Amino acid sequence: xxxxxxxxxxxxxxxxxxxxxxxxxxxxxxxxxxxxxxxxxxxxxxxxxxxxxxxxxxxxxxxxxxxxxxxxxxxxxxxxxxxxxxxxxxxxxxxxxxxxxxxxxxxxxxxxxxxxxxxxxxxxxxxxxxxxxxxxxxxxxxxxxxxxxxxxxxxxxxxxxxxxxxxxxxxxxxxxxxxxxxxxxxxxxxxxxxxxxxxxxxxxxxxxxxxxxxxxxxxxxxxxxxxxxxxxxxxxxxxxxxxxxxxxxxxxxxxxxxxxxxxxxxxxxxxxxxxxxxxxxxxxxxxxxxxxxxxxxxxxxxxxxxx
Numbered sequence: 001x002x003x004x005x006x007x008x009x010x011x012x013x014x015x016x017x018x019x020x021x022x023x024x025x026x027x028x029x030x031x032x033x034x035x036x037x038x039x040x041x042x043x044x045x046x047x048x049x050x051x052x053x054x055x056x057x058x059x060x061x062x063x064x065x066x067x068x069x070x071x072x073x074x075x076x077x078x079x080x081x082x083x084x085x086x087x088x089x090x091x092x093x094x095x096x097x098x099x100x101x102x103x104x105x106x107x108x109x110x111x112x113x114x115x116x117x118x119x120x121x122x123x124x125x126x127x128x129x130x131x132x133x134x135x136x137x138x139x140x141x142x143x144x145x146x147x148x149x150x151x152x153x154x155x156x157x158x159x160x161x162x163x164x165x166x167x168x169x170x171x172x173x174x175x176x177x178x179x180x181x182x183x184x185x186x187x188x189x190x191x192x193x194x195x196x197x198x199x200x201x202x203x204x205x206x207x208x209x210x211x212x213x214x215x216x217x218x219x220x221x222x223x224x225x226x227x228x229x230x231x232x233x234x235x236x237x238x239x240x241x242x243x244x245x246x247x248x249x250x251x252x253x254x255x256x257x258x259x260x261x262x263x264x265x266x267x268x269x270x271x272x273x274x275x276x277x278x279x280x281x282x283x284x285x286x287x288x289x290x291x292x293x294x295x296x297x298x299x300x301x302x303x304x305x306x307x
Contacts, residue, residue: 001041006037006038010030063200065200068196076249083296087296090293099233103250105303107152107304110150112148115179117187118187118188124155124189127189131271139285144228145180148175150176151221158194172191192217212247214246216241217237230297235256235282237259260278260280263276
């Protein structure tokens with residue numbers, strides 16, 4: 001079929017209106033339908049292939065992997081790049097910490113701690129201990145007291161509490177309020193990277209694309225303060241096999257800190273620990289809010305623990 005015929009068919013299917021439509025939604029859906037008609041025609045997609053795709057989408061929803069596949073196909077990173085461009089166009093000051101994808105594993109309501117926190121529940125006595133600290137500042141380096149640093153990461157098997165029911169509630173999740181010098185600090189364990197569920201629909205599609213579904217070890221953050229734009233970001237840990245080959249495309253320049261490992265007995269005694277530990281220092285810089293520019297926190301469905 002030629003493109004004009006396909007366009008006529010698409011317009012016919014959108015003509016059964018009985019009341020005013022949401023103009024924006026209708027325009028987007030009409031475009032998506034027309035584009036899919038063209039894909040079907042260009043690639044001579046068979047009815048069997050079409051319904052296989054429909055079944056895949058249903059399975060993707062039932063397995064709760066939609067928000068896992070979207071970063072794997074580059075959508076989350078693409079949206080970040082568009083936000084970067086919009087902020088530059090709006091005159092948002094340069095020098096802020098780079099954003100990167102949120103991922104699907106945030107859980108609202110983590111315990112709030114003042115200045116410092118311990119993230120792990122102490123049950124993992126084999127993993128390397130992690131001590132991380134830093135400051136929250138504005139883009140000129142001025143400390144921001146009372147900023148909220150929300151942090152969450154996986155355990156040594158690449159699993160997240162709440163989604164992994166074997167872990168205690170809010171294990172490896174805390175919200176830390178910075179002190180008067182804008183400082184935060186926490187103790188945790190060095191997380192492990194993870195991969196898509198091997199038998200799940202996301203990995204099956206990646207297999208068909210000849211791609212892996214692995215993520216490097218990383219730690220997620222929301223950083224916010226009144227009068228500043230909220231930051232969604234994550235740091236990736238150096239030395240990981242997938243550091244520059246993240247299936248979710250989340251590694252960005254400026255988000256791979258140095259990490260030092262300590263095994264010396266004197267260093268262990270000073271920290272009050274009985275096994276090797278790692279240290280990371282990482283500062284977050286927040287641009288100030290600008291009137292009329294939408295907040296940088298994306299409105300989306302997130303998990304929350306029932307009260």
